Amino acid sequence: MASRYLRALALLSLAAAQEPNITRCTSGAANITTGKAFHVQVCNLFGATCYINHPYIQDCATESLEILSGECKLYPIFEYVDKWVRSGASAVEELSTQNDLGCTEFISDGKAQLSGACAAVQCSLGGGAWAGPGMTGNSPPTRETGVTNTATAAWTNFSIVEISDDAKQLKNVFLYRTGDYVATTRRTYTWSTGGVTLSTGKLPTSNGNNYGALACLV
Ligand SMILES: *[C@@H]1O[C@H](CO)[C@@H](O)[C@H](O)[C@H]1NC(C)=O
Ligand SMILES: *[C@@H]1O[C@H](CO)[C@@H](O)[C@H](O)[C@H]1NC(C)=O
Ligand SMILES: *[C@@H]1O[C@H](CO)[C@@H](O)[C@H](O)[C@H]1NC(C)=O
Numbered sequence: 001m002a003s004r005y006l007r008a009l010a011l012l013s014l015a016a017a018q019e020p021n022i023t024r025c026t027s028g029a030a031n032i033t034t035g036k037a038f039h040v041q042v043c044n045l046f047g048a049t050c051y052i053n054h055p056y057i058q059d060c061a062t063e064s065l066e067i068l069s070g071e072c073k074l075y076p077i078f079e080y081v082d083k084w085v086r087s088g089a090s091a092v093e094e095l096s097t098q099n100d101l102g103c104t105e106f107i108s109d110g111k112a113q114l115s116g117a118c119a120a121v122q123c124s125l126g127g128g129a130w131a132g133p134g135m136t137g138n139s140p141p142t143r144e145t146g147v148t149n150t151a152t153a154a155w156t157n158f159s160i161v162e163i164s165d166d167a168k169q170l171k172n173v174f175l176y177r178t179g180d181y182v183a184t185t186r187r188t189y190t191w192s193t194g195g196v197t198l199s200t201g202k203l204p205t206s207n208g209n210n211y212g213a214l215a216c217l218v
Helices: 002-015
Strands: 038-044 050-053 065-067 072-077 105-108 111-114 118-126 129-131 133-136 155-157 160-162 172-175 181-183 187-193 196-202
Touching (some): 038 065, 105 196, 118 181
Parallel strands (some): 133 181
Antiparallel strands (some): 038 072, 050 065
């Protein structure tokens, strides 16, 4: 009886939707730009050290960006010709542009294809604990506004974040703290197919028009 019950439980947990393998770094490099990609500036207003990385990087030490509290750093958006192959000898990088803002996702055969503006983000909560992306409320896609007590608020957490098209003009995104989460302003997607599920929240951006430098005419 008991063993049948345990087996049923095991089957249930096997059937539960799994995230694709996401690399969440808690270490990183001070600079990951190669000078070749479209970049956004990521400003850390969280109040502690944060790390931001593409979910499929292989090496946190060299491919994840460390941003100390109060710093802004350039984060490159790396795109690949074959969206399934982002590392190894057969990975071919292509030049990214502002049109690569926005996290595009496609899940097939248990694997997710994630574009360059999809990211994992981790900020230190101290004592070895890390905040991941989340928002107030439990009825996505929108967050609950007017929350006065984060300790009693309801929360929705996300697997990854999107550096959205809203960053097109001023090219800034912000890491700030809400409760024990890295703040996201809304859910952009939840993909769930073939036992793989992935939820995505949108990082806050600055709004407005870029009336700065003239467009580069090549
Ligand atoms: C995640 O990684 C493990 C270990 O490398 C592998 O067995 C598994 O198939 C991977 N899952 C996905 C969804 O890629
Ligand atoms: C980051 O590294 C790139 C490539 O080596 C270099 O061109 C750039 O000046 C560095 N940026 C900073 C802020 O050190
Ligand atoms: C979201 O929260 C649930 C419940 O606490 C947890 O099991 C899950 O691992 C979290 N997901 C992420 C992506 O942090």
